[in-house]
Amino acid sequence: MTLFPIVTITPMKGLLYCSMTVVVYLTAWQLHNRFKYSMLNPLLVSILVVVGILLVGNIPYSDYEQGGDWLSNLLGIAVVALGVPLYQQMRDIHRELTGVILVVFVSSLFALVSTVILAVLAGADGQVALSLAPKSVTTPIAVLIVDNLNGVPSLAAIAVILTGLMGAIFGLPLLSLLKITDPKARGIAMGTACHALGTARMVQSSLKEGAYSALALVLSASISALMAPWLVPWVLGWLN
Amino acid sequence: MKIAFVCQRMAAWLSSVIILMACLWAGDLLSVWINHALPGSIIGMLLLAALLGSGLIRLSWVETGAGFIIRWMSLLFVPIGVGVVDQLNLLASSLGALLLTSLLGTVLVMAVSGWLFQWLERTRQ
Numbered sequence: 001m002t003l004f005p006i007v008t009i010t011p012m013k014g015l016l017y018c019s020m021t022v023v024v025y026l027t028a029w030q031l032h033n034r035f036k037y038s039m040l041n042p043l044l045v046s047i048l049v050v051v052g053i054l055l056v057g058n059i060p061y062s063d064y065e066q067g068g069d070w071l072s073n074l075l076g077i078a079v080v081a082l083g084v085p086l087y088q089q090m091r092d093i094h095r096e097l098t099g100v101i102l103v104v105f106v107s108s109l110f111a112l113v114s115t116v117i118l119a120v121l122a123g124a125d126g127q128v129a130l131s132l133a134p135k136s137v138t139t140p141i142a143v144l145i146v147d148n149l150n151g152v153p154s155l156a157a158i159a160v161i162l163t164g165l166m167g168a169i170f171g172l173p174l175l176s177l178l179k180i181t182d183p184k185a186r187g188i189a190m191g192t193a194c195h196a197l198g199t200a201r202m203v204q205s206s207l208k209e210g211a212y213s214a215l216a217l218v219l220s221a222s223i224s225a226l227m228a229p230w231l232v233p234w235v236l237g238w239l240n
Numbered sequence: 241m242k243i244a245f246v247c248q249r250m251a252a253w254l255s256s257v258i259i260l261m262a263c264l265w266a267g268d269l270l271s272v273w274i275n276h277a278l279p280g281s282i283i284g285m286l287l288l289a290a291l292l293g294s295g296l297i298r299l300s301w302v303e304t305g306a307g308f309i310i311r312w313m314s315l316l317f318v319p320i321g322v323g324v325v326d327q328l329n330l331l332a333s334s335l336g337a338l339l340l341t342s343l344l345g346t347v348l349v350m351a352v353s354g355w356l357f358q359w360l361e362r363t364r365q
Contacts, residue, residue, distance in 0.1 A: 072320060080281055081307075
């Protein structure tokens, strides 16, 4: 009696919320293609519409999560798939690898330091500031870094997501505004600043930019994991 | 003729899915081995690029599935974005710092990395 409803209803809910998300996204995608207006970003619109549906329908997030997890679990495969554009640009990348590593190294250190300084300027205490520090790094690595620094991992996850959304929604117009026009530079800037979320947007607009973004994502994750454990406490100590 | 085409497409899909999942699985294994210094998916990405580069795997075996999932990758982030709403208390507790770092901070990092690489490209030519 108790087991039966769990077995049948849980997958049904999962299927329902998963397909709802897909339908919302496809509609947002159609709207975006119809009107070509950058504020109609499919990701932003979908998130807002789904949140609206949950609020109006009084659906608890834990219910939605069952379907949402179906999609989130595919992310691992999507990240692996980025190996294809990476391979296609390998000859180009190989020639400039030193330059790319150098730029991502400097930018990753800058990202860690500037985030800590900005957080402190906004009135955050030490623990919050160090939890935000790896905001430009992909979630699993950011959570690990913050865990090692005795910060708040869930706060780190939020900072990572907000940063990624920022890149996915405003990243492309922002790069043009900053006069970053070289496809390689655009990819590197997006991958370093906005990890997988920014890369997902980039790879939709151009595979070449996407390949450099994927490369920068890998490099900045490794560099930040290596440098954050001593750099972040050092900056915090210097600010106090 | 038509059946041959359908079979070919199905084989392309099947081989893509198998290769992508195998790379993720191998990446996850390696990730445990190196104490999670990099997530399994990122190791899987590097592994796939290396296998393609070495010629052990042909591009045509993976490009169908890989192209599809890359094109729709943003969709996979919708539930994660919705999840932020579940953490409104945490978000509100450090709203100022979160907004300043994710908005202004991101602009700064993009500007530094993009300009630096463009400057490097220009000086090299």
